[in-house]
Amino acid sequence: MFIKKGLVFLVSCLLAACATGPGGRNQVAFLPDAEVNQMGEQAFEDLKNKTAVSRDGRANDFVKCVANAVIQKVGGRWEVVVFDDPSLNAFALPGNKIGVYMGLIDLVDNQGQLATVIGHEIGHVLARHSNERLSQEALVKQGMSVVGAVAAPQSALGQLGVNALGIGAQYGLLLPYSRKHETEADIIGMDFMSEAGFDPKESVNLWRKMAQASRGRQQSPEFMSTHPAHATRIEKMTEYLPKALQKYNRAISSGVQPNCTK
Numbered sequence: 001m002f003i004k005k006g007l008v009f010l011v012s013c014l015l016a017a018c019a020t021g022p023g024g025r026n027q028v029a030f031l032p033d034a035e036v037n038q039m040g041e042q043a044f045e046d047l048k049n050k051t052a053v054s055r056d057g058r059a060n061d062f063v064k065c066v067a068n069a070v071i072q073k074v075g076g077r078w079e080v081v082v083f084d085d086p087s088l089n090a091f092a093l094p095g096n097k098i099g100v101y102m103g104l105i106d107l108v109d110n111q112g113q114l115a116t117v118i119g120h121e122i123g124h125v126l127a128r129h130s131n132e133r134l135s136q137e138a139l140v141k142q143g144m145s146v147v148g149a150v151a152a153p154q155s156a157l158g159q160l161g162v163n164a165l166g167i168g169a170q171y172g173l174l175l176p177y178s179r180k181h182e183t184e185a186d187i188i189g190m191d192f193m194s195e196a197g198f199d200p201k202e203s204v205n206l207w208r209k210m211a212q213a214s215r216g217r218q219q220s221p222e223f224m225s226t227h228p229a230h231a232t233r234i235e236k237m238t239e240y241l242p243k244a245l246q247k248y249n250r251a252i253s254s255g256v257q258p259n260c261t262k
């Protein structure tokens, strides 16, 4: 087992995959980012065709205001869409795509709580969590066929990878993230929101609300995922709060002060 793990790591290192993500740990994520981004873009288009996009002006303005403030800090071009769906959910896809559901917008009390969600989702994308998950699945379960799938999707080897990973329809990108990825996105998200001038104390408040609201409800796929348990998540965020508050105070004293109203 140890040897197998070591071999897997070596193989991925040879493929130049031992990058360090924004969470500061070594990652095995070796698929070409351009291809993974393309998968994310395609999955996002599919979703927009399947789920009604909200035309609620207030909700869209609120989400755009918060998202733009965070994006200004992290850079890049992002597409943020509000879905007209009562789920308490949000998700992010490679290729800089973010979806927020109306149910979640209804739940939040203020801009800081929505910034928690947006920061968390951007955190997943910038930490390349989808690439890492697909790479790990490829190595552990499917050998290297996914590399063929991505490099040459029409080839026999490529088709094997496409089918094995289910990336033809779902791209394997909308599955729940692991506990490790959730915790990492929480912390990265707290940094992003704080640097953008949103009070990180609201992240803890949001998760308390989520814990309350999720009682008796079916857990949704991404943002409400069962791992980590709400209590563990709130504990880790509370632990990180003093560091996030330092960033927040620095942002505020340099004049960064978003004012987005629900």
Ligand SMILES: [Zn+2]
Pocket: 120, 124, 177, 181, 182, 185, 222, 223
């Ligand atoms: Zn997440």
